[in-house]
Amino acid sequence: MTSSLRFRAAVVSIVLLAAFLGIWHLATRSTGAVGNMSPEYAKLMGLTATQGKSAMPGPLDVGAKLWEHLRQPFYDNGPNDKGLGIQLGYSIARVGFGYLLAVIVAIPLGFLIGMSPLISRALDPFIQVLKPISPLAWMPLALYTIKDSSISAIFVIFICSVWPMLLNTAFGVAAVRKEWINVARTLEVGTVRRAFTVILPAAAPTILTGMRISIGIAWLVIVAAEMLVGGTGIGYFVWNEWNNLSITNVIIAILMIGIVGMLLDQILARFTRMVTFPE
Amino acid sequence: MTDKFISIEGIARRYPGAGGGETTIFEDLWLSMKRGEFGCVIGHSGCGKTTVLNILAGLDQPSEGAVIVDGQAIEGTSLDRAVIFQSHALLPWRTVLGNVAYAVTSKWRNWDRARVKAHAQKFIDLVGLTGSEHKRPSELSGGMKQRVGIARALSITPKIMLMDEPFSALDALTRGTLQDEVRRICLETGQTAFMITHDVDEAIYLADKIFLMTNGPGAVLAEIVENPLPKDRGRIDLHRHPLYYAVRNHIVDFLVSRSKTFAATVTDHDPRNVPVVRPGKPELVVAAEAEDSIEASWPSVARPSTSA
Known part of the structure; x- marks a missing residue:
């Protein structure tokens, strides 16, 4: 029953995709020669003017270009012409560094907040004020203090992914069932061992949920951050191709951002499933 | 002092109440148990039974x-x-x-893996869970989960086993089996045990001493009932023992009426010397009394022989 449902869902998905591509193709195709014009003018203007082709690339253009990119993902022809793989690699590396830094800070600090009501209350006003700040608002400050655009981008990733992890860790740790803590207490389990053998496994699903939210936000923010700092990365690529008026490349970049974001989310989802326990 | 393995000495528990005052759950509670004894506390909800156990x-x-063990x-x-739990x-x-x-591993930190496993396995076998070692709690029934709880408690070979209504969440059949297991294990190992329960029959079956607590707040230990039934009592014929109903009626009477009125009616209660009651022989008298009172309060339910 479930497999047939899955099969039917796949069929509907494919039909929807085909319909979307079909409509896209029809809407952007050439409509034939329009009027007479001097060949020189026509050459200057390209297909848009001569064949009535839309300025928006069609699915075939995008497909051809995508194939070109996929065949050579790692070429490097100087600062403004690098392969899609290199650009994505830069973005993923920045997200990875910033995110890792956030994990190192947020999880121990979240533990502390979750375990100590005093620290929880003391830090609460700071967290409440810092949390709603758009990560990009930190960018000028980061550029001024760090004086390195690449590290500034990493800092922005750090600051945006730290909050969901921090709050989820604190919540997960504070919400560990009292009876499990009591089991550890009656067994004279020390604080450190208790943290690792009872609190961490009990809070792990909540912590991982926070980490999953964070990776999503980090991937959203990196594109915007790289548009600002420039140089490398998929965000910079999008902006650069916009400046080149290559809508085809912009569309490809959008698709790639979506796919990488999905993969990152799936990886975290898998980790979450690994630590989730049935009750 | 040797006969007092556990000695609870004048403990009280108060919580800050509304309006700055204090609510006393219980105070001046004295209680002692010998090594190898099985003690049960019975009382209504709110009398602080669980608090006593948590303090222990x-x-x-x-x-x-203070509590001295x-x-x-x-x-x-x-x-x-x-x-x-x-x-x-x-x-x-x-x-x-x-x-x-x-x-x-919490008790014996330097034991190697094999030794820990063998020791744990011994107690899993003891509670009859052989074959389920690698199941997770979510795959077990309520009774099996509580068996694991018992195995875990026993595995550290404690001086005292403390049980907070351990079987109250189980169905009657499972509860019966587990009571048998606990009684068997306690008798075999000479385990000292302290248990909280709502179930009068459970207390009579398991306990050597039954501690009756009055209603809270301001609960006191009203009396200690020594179980007059023989050590080798069995679940099957427990209720046929001539003294069974004497004990049972005594406890039920306490729970139904005296636990409420105790504070008002008994003025010379000395918490350090709580009366020890051993419901004895005259079970016939108790039965006759019960009949009289039934006829007095329910004239229409007179027995056929008297109404004829």
Whole structure:
């Protein structure tokens, strides 16, 4: 029953995709020669003017270009012409560094907040004020203090992914069932061992949920951050191709951002499933 | 002092009440048990039974007084006092073996893996869970979960086993089997046990001493009932023993009426010398009294022989 449902869902998905591509193709195709014009003018203007082709690339253009990119993902022809793989690699590396830094800070600090009501209350006003700040608002400050655009981008990733992890860790740790803590207490389990053998496994699903939210936000923010700092990365690529008026490349970049974001989310989802326990 | 293995000495528990005052759950509570004895506390909800047990376990501190176990005042929790929780409190991410092994490694930190496993396995076998070692708590029935809880408590070979209504969440059949197991294990190992229950029959079957507490707030230990039934009592013929109903009626009477009126009617109650009652021989008198009172309050329910 479930497999047939899955099969039917796949069929509907494919039909929807085909319909979307079909409509896209029809809407952007050439409509034939329009009027007479001097060949020189026509050459200057390209297909848009001569064949009535839309300025928006069609699915075939995008497909051809995508194939070109996929065949050579790692070429490097100087600062403004690098392969899609290199650009994505830069973005993923920045997200990875910033995110890792956030994990190192947020999880121990979240533990502390979750375990100590005093620290929880003391830090609460700071967290409440810092949390709603758009990560990009930190960018000028980061550029001024760090004086390195690449590290500034990493800092922005750090600051945006730290909050969901921090709050989820604190919540997960504070919400560990009292009876499990009591089991550890009656067994004279020390604080450190208790943290690792009872609190961490009990809070792990909540912590991982926070980490999953964070990776999503980090991937959203990196594109915007790289548009600002420039140089490398998929965000910079999008902006650069916009400046080149290559809508085809912009569309490809959008698709790639979506796919990488999905993969990152799936990886975290898998980790979450690994630590989730049935009750 | 040797006969007092556990001695609760004048403990009280107060909580800050509304309007700055204090609510006293119980105060000046004295209670002692010998080594190898099985004690049951019976009382209505809110009399502080669980608090007494938590204080004994070290999970809670008394506002006044002290608890002495084996000649030493207790301070916090200890591996000498194992707790079987009402909600079994198994760690759901560990298997049956993992849960028991967790307790074993907590007690013997330098044991190697094989030794821990063998020791844990012994107690899993003891509670009849052989074959389920690698199941997770979510795959077990309520009764099996509580068996794991018992195995975990026993595996650290505690001086005292503390049980907070361990069987109240189970169905009657499972409860009966587990009571049998607990009684068998306690008799075989000479385990000292302290248990809280609502179930009068459970108390009569398991306990050597039954502690009756009045209603809270301001609860006191009203009396100690010594169980007159023989040590080798069995579940099957328990209710046929001539003294069974004498004990049962005494406890039920206390729970129904005296637990409420105790504070008002008994003025010379000395909490340090709580009367020890041993419901004895005259079970016929109790039966006759009961009949009289039935006829007095329910004239229409007179027995056929008298109405004819």
